Amino acid sequence: MATTPAPPRLLPSGDSAITVEFSRDIDDAANQRVLALDRAIAREPIAGVTEMVPTYRSLLVHYDPVRVGYDALGARLLELAKHPLPEKAKTRRWRIPVTYGGEHGIDLEDFAKALNTTPEETVARHVAGSYRVAMIGFTPGWSYLSGLDKSLHMPRRQNPRLLTPAGTISIGGVQTGVQCLAGPSGWHLLGRTPVRTYQLHRDPIFLLEPGDYVTFSPIDAKTFADQDRAAEAGEIVAELVA
């Protein structure tokens, strides 16, 4: 690293959590530092820290104030942030099947039109990307991915939908994501995956980890239907590439 990055800001989230903020914006470099601090705490647990929640720009560190105070924990977090832990040599890479367009991706045509291109070209660009799980949040398994091609950036919809299908693959702003459960969304729906990133009676319950890499591979609607049945029965239909 040519220059030492500025230290993160420590922001209290009440008396039992600290927000370690690396950036105010969606920022890939900041997200890498978030994930590096998350790894560092996982490797060297800090007494009293109960869980960490990585996001694009900050790491929320939950702790028990009876076991560790704000000042001592804050100092330790700043120290750990100074020496980012490198990525694990064997970071997982997933290939996630997606059926694009049609009834499974009702916004694909309009999305392509708004970009002055074709649905085929839109899909090709989305499939060409290599993404990293920047954070998982909002609802179980909702995985926010960084690495979206600039030509696919698109503001969120004016009117969010109250219900969008489980497994939706969508784009909102500069982000793309894998949604697990059916629910509200203001993003543009490009397709669906049969992969369940969260499934209660399966091992593992949560498929993706923050920091995992993801690529998408197109499948047709018939393959989607077959894999969807298999996935419902507990099969992991995502492919672990490396």
Place this chain on the structure above:
Amino acid sequence: MPKLVIASIGPASSVQDGGRPGSQRYGLTPSGAMDRLGLATANVLLGNAPLAAAIEIGPFGAAFTARGGPVRLALSGAQRSVDIAKRPVAFDSSMTVADGEMLTLGFARSGSFSYLALEGGIAGEPTFGSLAVNARAGLGSPYPRPLQAGDELQAVTASGAPERSIDLPAVPDVPIRVVPGPQDDEFSEQAKALFLGSDWKISATSDRMGYRLEGPVIQHLHGHNIVSDGMVNGSIQVPGNGQPIVLMPDRPTTGGYPKIATVISADFGRFAQISAGRIFRFKAISIAEAQEAARAFSELLRTLPDRRRGIENFNIEALRDANVAGSAVNAVDVGTWQSSSA
């Protein structure tokens, strides 16, 4: 084996415990009791683990019937009238309901949530170590949804242990304490002063995800969108309409509105118990003060068992007065008011 049958119950009533923290990094909300002191008190009265699962009962009345044998229970949290087969029973105490008898609870008189614990806890299949209901994620046991009339909970035969009451510290009628941040710099000094200096009410549209506040409009300095970051119980986020929302145990794990302050953990249960429409205020304190309060609250939970006492010390006149508001009580027979199936 006896069971407890729910004869009637209002909305916002579900099985809750200490919740399922630990998977927020996967988007799984922790859930758990709105008022941990209420939950712990009900459990400790029966010798259960303090944060074992119990029935969290919303502001409306409820009724339960013991079937197949006597069932021992305890009640705490929001005060309300209680009777067993029309015999009034003290609040914040254990009680035994004989086979076929009905336990009837009135509306919450102060607060919103009461906790009904069962001796031996609630039987169910934990997910992530918890029976707490999270209806959106389909989690919770024995029913992954709010409770309704006709539901049945497996119980153990009442042990016959002497009934107990508990001396709880008085709930102070003082402002809800908050620690400013994490995004208090998204608000002007004027907006922060307005937040801390105004009367607030909890909207009737509030639920276990969030309490919507009604009061003056709190304006943002730079708009209401921030890049999502993590949230906690008690995070006070301010969306575009300037009316704050306090996040409760069924909240999302992350969110994209600026958070002006956070309710301190020691006051979270007291805040959760504020009933819709009642006026209250916030007060800012330092992290050091908040952590001191957290340690004191933890010590209170730890020492709850020492606060128990035998039930025979009850002042029956006071008990009768307390019950008059909620149910028609006449001719209380001092000798039989407490079920004696033990």
